[in-house]
Amino acid sequence: MDVASAKMLGAGIAMIALAGVGIGMGTIFGSLVTSVARNPASRDRVFGLAILGFALTEAVALYALVIAFIILFV
Amino acid sequence: MAAEGSNSIDALGQFQLHTTLGAVGASVNFTQSNLMMVVAGAAVLAFLYLGMRPRAMVPGRLQSAAEMGYETIMSMCTETIGGHEGRKFFPFVFTLFFFILFGNLLGVFPLFFTFTSHIMVTLALSLTVFILVTVVGLKEHGLHWFSYFVPQGIPVALAPLMVLIEFISYLSRIISLSVRLFANMMAGHVMLEVFGSFIVMLGGLGLLGYFPAALSLGVNTLLIGFELLVATLQAYVFAILTCIYLHDAVHLH
Numbered sequence: 289m290d291v292a293s294a295k296m297l298g299a300g301i302a303m304i305a306l307a308g309v310g311i312g313m314g315t316i317f318g319s320l321v322t323s324v325a326r327n328p329a330s331r332d333r334v335f336g337l338a339i340l341g342f343a344l345t346e347a348v349a350l351y352a353l354v355i356a357f358i359i360l361f362v
Numbered sequence: 363m364a365a366e367g368s369n370s371i372d373a374l375g376q377f378q379l380h381t382t383l384g385a386v387g388a389s390v391n392f393t394q395s396n397l398m399m400v401v402a403g404a405a406v407l408a409f410l411y412l413g414m415r416p417r418a419m420v421p422g423r424l425q426s427a428a429e430m431g432y433e434t435i436m437s438m439c440t441e442t443i444g445g446h447e448g449r450k451f452f453p454f455v456f457t458l459f460f461f462i463l464f465g466n467l468l469g470v471f472p473l474f475f476t477f478t479s480h481i482m483v484t485l486a487l488s489l490t491v492f493i494l495v496t497v498v499g500l501k502e503h504g505l506h507w508f509s510y511f512v513p514q515g516i517p518v519a520l521a522p523l524m525v526l527i528e529f530i531s532y533l534s535r536i537i538s539l540s541v542r543l544f545a546n547m548m549a550g551h552v553m554l555e556v557f558g559s560f561i562v563m564l565g566g567l568g569l570l571g572y573f574p575a576a577l578s579l580g581v582n583t584l585l586i587g588f589e590l591l592v593a594t595l596q597a598y599v600f601a602i603l604t605c606i607y608l609h610d611a612v613h614l615h
Binding site for chain 2: 343
């Protein structure tokens, strides 16, 4: 197998990490909905934490993307 | 721009730096990244100056926006870092937040450049925060600061391994802080470039390509909206993580 094909495959395999990120995102917003359902008055406070959690989890997805780019282009 | 043939999409060429401002710029290597940093700084100063100039008791829109900016960052600092210490770090966090926010937002406009989409810029910002947090911790607590790496309530046998893990995760803050901002901005602009290339490539197919090109234009419009959200969110996350790290440095837990 030549290097270019191996790079393409490597970049594709690196994207498997997004499965974990997807599960994490779903967990964050699922627990946001549950906690607001239990205590609607806490909505504004909890929403801020949920957005922080979303951004931090999204960062992991982008680490995987950066590794894929490094495999593809470096 | 879209590539030479219609075979590949040149997604990363937009990030290449060229010198601006003619011969004067070329002599000092003043690139579009530097230009956008100056524009962002001037925009923040103009926003605050023009926003606070009216000084009305019942604020208009611009004054209200400037006051809300001040208020959110001040409450973020005092709530996250603690009352007295929070005020000390407020100017730094405010500057950091608004510089990154305006840098991210200005990059969404056409023909402007997002200076935060380069790892060197975000690495410089992240190293500034890391060095600040370490120096503040050492100044505040002296050599006792190293007890931060020994978590409470662990069995003594595990301590060496835990200290190593904690130390490595402390060092990884540099990478995570910088790569988060860099990757978000770069990925957003790569997406915009790719879908824009789709529009041009599909439009070149003649009458059959007009409908998919219009769909691609719609996706690009939605992506710009998403980019605005991500820009604000990433600036907020950078600022609040800075506040959390400063809280750890000042309070050691």
